[in-house]
Amino acid sequence: MxxxxxxxxxxxxxxxxxxxxxxxxxxxxxxxxxxxxxxxxxxxxxxxxxxxxxxxxxxxxxxxxxxxxxxxxxxxxxxxxxxxxxxxxxxxxxxxxxxxxxxxxxxxxxxxxxxxxxxxxxxxxKIDYKKYNFFDRKMIQLIMWMTHGPTNKDAEIEYxxxxxxxxxxxxxxxx
CATH class of the missing domain: 3.40.50.360 (Flavodoxin domain)
Known part of the structure; x- marks a missing residue:
């Protein structure tokens, strides 16, 4: 059906x-x-x-x-x-x-x-720092730093x- x-x-x-x-x-x-x-x-x-x-x-x-x-x-x-x-x-x-x-x-x-x-x-x-505006990039980098994730501003990683x-x-x- x-x-x-x-x-x-x-x-x-x-x-x-x-x-x-x-x-x-x-x-x-x-x-x-x-x-x-x-x-x-x-x-x-x-x-x-x-x-x-x-x-x-x-x-x-x-x-x-x-x-x-x-x-x-x-x-x-x-x-x-x-x-x-x-x-x-x-x-x-x-x-x-x-x-x-x-x-x-x-x-x-x-x-x-x-x-x-x-x-x-x-x-x-997926993380794609180059795609984010300044505020989002900084906030996501902070969250990633706190959770031991990637913080490189050029990182683009599809999980x-x-x-x-x-x-x-x-x-x-x-x-």
């Missing part, structure tokens, strides 16, 4: 969108109809979709407020369908913080929101485990 899958995302620097595009490509290869929308432009009805995937990056310890508002205002619809959440953050670069039950941002998120998705995942993001993304895509197909 064909199902319609919707991906709604929030991406600050583009890595969450890159993950969403990789998932969509994988799903389409398996003949899974899929549509992708930014939280900033999504204004459609959820009724036509059987599976709803929400992906959000972290900036300064929090997920995008529009994502949180969307979940809160569509909670009943999300829980009536197969709904999925994934977080993209740099803390997940550490193996001991790369699962939904161990990632502090995901744990905190689900303590502050009343939604029980069918599936939850977390992916490590995303693409095999994990692919495995997640298979789970979406099987939902």
């Amino acid at each position: 064909q199902t319609n899958l919707l991906i709604i995302y929030s991406s600050v620097d583009g890595q969450t969108l890159k993950i969403c595009n990789a998932l969509a490509e994988q799903l389409k290869e398996q003949n899974q109809p899929v549509e992708i929308y930014s939280i900033d432009t999504f204004n459609k009805d959820l009724k036509p979709y059987d599976k709803i995937v929400i992906g959000s990056s972290i900036r300064y310890g929090v997920h995008n407020k529009k994502i949180i508002d969307f979940i809160n205002s569509h909670k009943e619809e999300l829980e009536a369908k197969k709904s999925v959440f994934f977080s993209v953050n740099l803390v997940a670069r550490k193996p001991e913080k790369s699962t939904p039950t161990e990632n502090p941002y995901v744990v905190k998120f689900f303590k502050t929101i009343d939604w029980k998705p069918t599936l939850v995942e977390v992916f490590a993001g 995303t485990n693409w095999e994990k993304v692919k495995s997640f895509g298979l789970k979406l197909i099987d939902l």
Whole structure:
């Protein structure tokens, strides 16, 4: 049976969108109809979709407020369908913080929101200091220094485990 899958995302620097595009490509290869929308432009009805995937990056310890508002205002619809959440953050670069039950941002998120998705995942993001404005670069360097991450102002490191993304895509197909 064909199902319609919707991906709604929030991406600050583009890595969450890159993950969403990789998932969509994988799903389409398996003949899974899929549509992708930014939280900033999504204004459609959820009724036509059987599976709803929400992906959000972290900036300064929090997920995008529009994502949180969307979940809160569509909670009943999300829980009536197969709904999925994934977080993209740099803390997940550490193996001991790369699962939904161990990632502090995901744990905190689900303590502050009343939604029980069918599936939850977390992916490590990307650091690209040259892409950031002065303030963001300094703040992220400070956070990285505190967490023993890279602080070189020229660092560009993609931590995303693409095999994990692919495995997640298979789970979406099987939902």
